[in-house]
Amino acid sequence: MTGLRGVVVGHGELARAMVHAAEEISGVRGVLVAVSNVDCSRNDLESRVRDAVGAEPSIVFVDLPGGSCFVAAMRSLGPLPNARVVAGVNLTMLVDFVFHREAGLDEAAARAREVGGRAIAGT
Numbered sequence: 001m002t003g004l005r006g007v008v009v010g011h012g013e014l015a016r017a018m019v020h021a022a023e024e025i026s027g028v029r030g031v032l033v034a035v036s037n038v039d040c041s042r043n044d045l046e047s048r049v050r051d052a053v054g055a056e057p058s059i060v061f062v063d064l065p066g067g068s069c070f071v072a073a074m075r076s077l078g079p080l081p082n083a084r085v086v087a088g089v090n091l092t093m094l095v096d097f098v099f100h101r102e103a104g105l106d107e108a109a110a111r112a113r114e115v116g117g118r119a120i121a122g123t
Helices: 014-026 042-053 068-077 091-099 105-121
Strands: 005-010 032-036 058-062 083-087
Touching: 005 014, 005 042, 005 068, 005 091, 014 032, 014 091, 032 042, 032 091, 042 058, 042 068, 058 068, 058 091, 058 105, 068 083, 083 105, 091 105
Parallel strands: 005 032, 005 058, 058 083
Antiparallel strands: none
16 A cells, blocks of 8 residues: 555544545545544543554544644644644545545645635535
8 A cells, every 4th residue: 555644533433434434435445544532631642643643654634623633633743754734624635635645745735725625615
């Protein structure tokens, strides 16, 4: 498998549900990893995010800008050169990502913001 990994971080079961939906729509499996904040401390969540990214170049999609998942992603990945964080994840963004994973980190993060934003605007 080549290309970037997508790590979806969310409250409750949101990340798992979004990964499942993106896989069902796209038919692409094993590209997205779900991370939940259920039953964990801030340090545990940061550790979960770091473990999900590992050494793989990754885009980390979080549910809410400024929420606990966003803060954990920024704290755990801020100094890592192999990951970028995109907040406000939506299904359109994830489906597009699985088909455009060959891009570099900055390009993939910018594309995710653009595609996700257009989906919200409805254009």
